[in-house]
Amino acid sequence: MKCMSEEEVVKKIYLILKQYIPLKEMQSATDHLVDDLQELLDEEELYRLAGIDKYIKTSVKDILGEPEEDFDYEDDDY
Numbered sequence: 001m002k003c004m005s006e007e008e009v010v011k012k013i014y015l016i017l018k019q020y021i022p023l024k025e026m027q028s029a030t031d032h033l034v035d036d037l038q039e040l041l042d043e044e045e046l047y048r049l050a051g052i053d054k055y056i057k058t059s060v061k062d063i064l065g066e067p068e069e070d071f072d073y074e075d076d077d078y
Helices: 006-020 023-037 043-049 054-064
Strands: none
């Protein structure tokens, strides 16, 4: 079994679960997720996760603000 980082696990779970969240509730759901993830992941990991999609990006930006450093956003198109 492949060993995945916490960041990779969160990404995989999010991509699966977002298929089942109605679009009108997606931003609220990602806001809640990012707020809770602050306890598990460091800022750099959260900023990288912001590249998953526009919802996570908005949540990270609203909750953490603009990054002080230039983190590489994962600009993967999912």
